[in-house]
Amino acid sequence: MSLVKSFFNHPYTFWAILSLPAIPMLAGLAANEPGAVGEVLHPSGEFAARFMIIAMMITPLTMLFKGARWPRWLRKRRRHIGVAAFGYAALHTLLYLIDEGAVAFTGAEIANFYIWTGWLAFLIFVPLAITSTDGWIRRLGSRWKNLQRFVYGAAVLTLLHWASLHDWGGVAPTLVHFGPLGALEAYRVWAMVQKRTLKAA
Numbered sequence: 001m002s003l004v005k006s007f008f009n010h011p012y013t014f015w016a017i018l019s020l021p022a023i024p025m026l027a028g029l030a031a032n033e034p035g036a037v038g039e040v041l042h043p044s045g046e047f048a049a050r051f052m053i054i055a056m057m058i059t060p061l062t063m064l065f066k067g068a069r070w071p072r073w074l075r076k077r078r079r080h081i082g083v084a085a086f087g088y089a090a091l092h093t094l095l096y097l098i099d100e101g102a103v104a105f106t107g108a109e110i111a112n113f114y115i116w117t118g119w120l121a122f123l124i125f126v127p128l129a130i131t132s133t134d135g136w137i138r139r140l141g142s143r144w145k146n147l148q149r150f151v152y153g154a155a156v157l158t159l160l161h162w163a164s165l166h167d168w169g170g171v172a173p174t175l176v177h178f179g180p181l182g183a184l185e186a187y188r189v190w191a192m193v194q195k196r197t198l199k200a201a
Helices: 003-009 011-019 022-030 036-064 069-076 078-105 113-130 134-140 143-148 151-163 171-200
Strands: none
Touching: 003 011, 011 078, 022 036, 022 078, 036 069, 036 078, 036 151, 036 171, 069 078, 078 113, 113 143, 113 151, 134 143, 151 171
């Protein structure tokens, strides 16, 4: 294996790539200018959604591009991407709490559709992130995959959370981001149905 290939295949290199979007966010927070938290709040949530979407797209991409190496390369790193999604979601949640303060815990705030959908999505993310280690995978066995399927619920809640922001002004960007995932998941379901039909024939 060449030195360049070894460098790009190293887990630390991949983690560094996943951390790149956080650099301008943290730099903005470090500047401590008025409104800095609010400026970083939305990008952190958007990157949480983007990395979640990428992680979910890997399996149907592997099915669609059979024999291609790059989907398999991504598949080996899917857990890294999922943990990165949680990391950005945790940052997004922390910034929201800092920005809103005590208001975040009032009934009027939590009752907002875009708020409780976001909280539920984050709460689903927590056990998925905690059980992403090799030790938990061995401990849970076949139950680990069943647990990971809850990511679909988190995806739907994230879609609703993003779309309902600003009086449903987030619909267009949400569709742009979730559209490719929806198309790939539809292909995945179609491919599985076709496979079962052929086996039954």
